[in-house]
Amino acid sequence: QLQLQESGPGLVKPSETLSLTCTVSGGSISGSSHYWDWIRQSPGKGLEYIGYIYSTGGTYYIASLQSRVSISVDLSNNQFSLTLASVTAADTAVYYCALRGTYTAPFDYWGQGTLVTVSS
Amino acid sequence: SYEVTQTVSVSVALGQTARITCVRNYIGSEGVHWYQQKPGQAPVVVMYRDFNRPSGIPERFSGSYSGNTATLTISRAQAGDEADYYCQVWDSSTAGVLFGGGTKLTVL
Numbered sequence: 549q550l551q552l553q554e555s556g557p558g559l560v561k562p563s564e565t566l567s568l569t570c571t572v573s574g575g576s577i578s579g580s581s582h583y584w585d586w587i588r589q590s591p592g593k594g595l596e597y598i599g600y601i602y603s604t605g606g607t608y609y610i611a612s613l614q615s616r617v618s619i620s621v622d623l624s625n626n627q628f629s630l631t632l633a634s635v636t637a638a639d640t641a642v643y644y645c646a647l648r649g650t651y652t653a654p655f656d657y658w659g660q661g662t663l664v665t666v667s668s
Numbered sequence: 669s670y671e672v673t674q675t676v677s678v679s680v681a682l683g684q685t686a687r688i689t690c691v692r693n694y695i696g697s698e699g700v701h702w703y704q705q706k707p708g709q710a711p712v713v714v715m716y717r718d719f720n721r722p723s724g725i726p727e728r729f730s731g732s733y734s735g736n737t738a739t740l741t742i743s744r745a746q747a748g749d750e751a752d753y754y755c756q757v758w759d760s761s762t763a764g765v766l767f768g769g770g771t772k773l774t775v776l
Contacts, residue, residue, distance in 0.1 A: 585765075594752075594754065594767060594768075594769045594770040595703075595705075595711065595754055595756075595767040595770070596767070597764060597765040597766070597767060599764075608763055608764060610762075610764055611762070644710055644711075651758065652698050652699070652717075652758045653716070654701035654703075654713045654716040654717075654756065655701075655703075655711070655713065655756075656713060658710035658711060658712075659710065660709075660710055661710050
């Protein structure tokens with residue numbers, strides 16, 4: 549049974565870079581054909597999809613964040629990461645990492661989520 | 669651009685049937701997925717590809733699809749079904765993922 553766990557700073561200053569890591573346990577990232585995703589949820593709001601990295605290294609980001617976001621994978625540590633540059637208060641949210649088996653599959657596995665607050 | 673729309677809130681009497689809808693502004697062949705999210709928790713899949721129920725999800729939950737509208741039906745609603753429900757689709761125009769805005773289900 550795969551388990552995902554987000555980690556990273558809970559407070560980031562405006563204009564700085566948000567960096568989060570998702571550690572996968574119960575299975576190996578390398579050699580698996582999965583989509584590794586990031587999703588966020590602003591306080592009291594709905595789910596917003598951020599993007600993914602595929603097992604081949606291909607990535608996709610939503611248009612509104614494309615200029616600021618990057619998703620990468622660290623096979624040796626069984627982790628994948630999210631970086632979001634030049635953050636503002638609008639980036640304050642609970643950030644979830646998630647996993648799906650195929651392009652059109654649902655997100656079967658989720659991390660518990662981590663709250664990141666952007667504030668000086 | 670593709671959009672999916674959900675009713676903001678639905679109320680249902682205890683033991684009655686709740687129906688939550690997800691309307692796409694396009695006709696797509698890909699299925700709709702449904703998630704249940706309780707306060708402070710990550711979402712959980714309760715229905716995938718329109719009408720497929722994951723193991724562990726009660727048979728009271730069912731899904732259907734007609735035209736550009738997907739419906740999640742919760743029969744014999746229980747207090748524990750109170751949650752936010754999100755539909756999710758695959759946006760073939762951008763190769764991305766779309767979530768509906770969510771529906772807050774209240775069991776009275």
